[in-house]
Amino acid sequence: MHGGGGDPDGLPRQRRGTTPQMHGRYPDFDVLEQSEHWDEPTRRAVLARLDPPSLRFFDATQARTLTAFCDTVLAQDRQPRVPVLQLVDAKLHEGRLDGFQYDDMPDDRETWRLVARGLDEAAAEHDAASYGDADPESRLAICEAFAEARLSGGVWVELPVAHAFAVVMRAVLAAFYSHPWAWNEIGFGGPAHPRGYMRLGIGQKEPWEGEEAFVIDPVADVRERGLDHPTEHRG
């Protein structure tokens, strides 16, 4: 399948535990089965991500838009999905910010709210009532324009697009790749404290780590299927 299609041919379905969208390269690896070997504060922190609190920072309109954005920018196109916006919402609600602010940007919390408005404005140009109401093709196109700093007008007159994308993506990536379902997908062994890692060499793995069941060089495959510029390759 070419032209911005879905998973590469042959990517296995998850057989054990959960991954986002139930695919991954380590179909029989569930990092959560190892949680009894983790120290208590780590276990508490990681397991809490499986059941984040409901939204407190974003209102319903913003949440609808931003959930659609997070799912698009992370290609979470079906269940099960990592609850990325809920994890971001908790962080912003609790004021857990990152210790710096670009001089041409507002506070990160304000940036998130402005991005929600800006995405809805962009959706209006695609004849949709909001970003969440836009069809998948339009969502992808808006996302691509955001990533390439091509959004303009409205909110974006005041808000520098590239910095705004950097701010929201920092939180999006931290939320998604701190979730143990994502660790299953990529075969990350996880906390390993207090027992540690022993098998460090090329091609080695601990007995409890997952066997990789599928290999493809993403550089070649992403290029061939045009995944970096998905809307240009639609047809």
Next chain:
Amino acid sequence: MKVVDNNSRFLLDVDRRGVPGRDRMRTYRDEDEVDLLIVGCGAGGSVLAQRLARHGWRIVVLEAGPFWDPDTDWVSDEEGAHPIYWNANRIVGGEDPVELGKNNCGHGVGGSMVHFAGYTPRFHPSDFETLTRDGVGADWPIAYPELKPHYERVERELPVAGQHWPWGDPHGYPHGPHPIGGAAERAWEGARACGIEMRVGPVAITNGTFGNRPHCIYRGFCLQGCKVNAKASPLVTHVPDALEHGVEIRADSMAIRIETDGMDACTGVSYVRDGHERRQRASAVVVAGYSIESPRLLLNSDLGNGADQVGRYVMVQGAPQVAGRFPETLRMYKGPPPEVSSEQFYETDQTRGFARGFSVQTVSPLPIGWAEHVLADGHWGKALREYMRDYNHWSTLGALSELLPRAENRVSLADQCDSFGMPIARFDYSQCDNDRANIAYAKATLTRILEAAGAQDVLTIDRYAHLVGGCRMSATAEQGVIDSDHRVWGMSNLFVCDGSVMPTQGSANPALTIMVLASRLAERLAAKQVEAQPSAVAL
């Protein structure tokens, strides 16, 4: 027989990671005039306190963040490590703004070394005279030989593990080299194929018996705070001995202003604890808050800035990373990220077309760090997910490029205030042409190494690491903020002792040298080699 001068490793508990002795820590009242009040309990402040307490000095250390207990406060997790970074707001600007927070700023007892990777290279002798040798940067008012005995001493205290070091002033290390992982093996093969020498280490991570400090368990979360007590930070290397010798570490105490007699002497520090402003009296004050907070405190106190030098010449190192893709699984998350490094490109080589150089080090990001890497290369959505699924096939090398000190790269006070009513810091940063040429050459070198190792593809990001400068040491009052004894020009009893004092940075990670400078200053203060009066007329 060697005199034991730091018992920290024996004072730690074998069954718990937290520092013993906090319950019986000596305490002082605000109105007690202590011999020394230190602001900041990181690499500089902790070593200074530990040393001088052994000479009977009565010392209080104010630390803005918490007194950490690694067992209960830290996690083996990237996102969960958020509290160990300085997360209060700062404004970043300039043409090349520098990300702060988890990138380079610590919070709490132990400072930024709590989250540093563990690399502890020495500075080279050339770093202290780049202006004379290379016509760039600045000359320090002190030279390498003065620091050498302190390098040797601090390397024993941390302790540093690694192979014999052939670069700079060649030297060995107290602990042998750690085993390395598959990702580092691949990178090293590539370096060999290009004729580039690499060595294992140097890292401040135990590799053998060392008092009650356990051996490293290779869990790979060095940047998230070591829950094992194997990686060195002042919390385990100097704070236990400091407490044993009567130092009070007053955590959760944010210094907001240095108080003076209106002339050339300071009388104490105003700070906020539990929402109340208080003032600790002291006969001498040392500011050790690192390159953003030390200038901020001096500027907010309107001290030391007669020559308009406070906050200037703040430096970061160019820290581009290049990752290579290999057919086998390498699982770079295992083991400490710092494994092998090279200083072959450290000094100036005219044929490269720029002054000074860079070092090459393995870095090995965890999943969130790797995702930032993939995004920076332009991938999101399905492409991002596919690159991420391939995580276990990549090996990552980083460079540390020596970027030059520039007067306009400065910390200043912003218009907005923090929750204590103190103006927050603003940090402006822009590169010069030499900086850009250095980074470009370093990236090309990293790429060459990985391609020689057989990488099928490479991926590159630009970033910065570390902070130094801002209160630089200088030969005259017009050129800097402190003299060679760390005393603020024009003040009799105010000192700065942290990374901010460095006039240049080399391509070395700064933690070891910050400790070494504190060790030297402590020796001079204890021996009364530092004059009691200012060495220059007040500006």
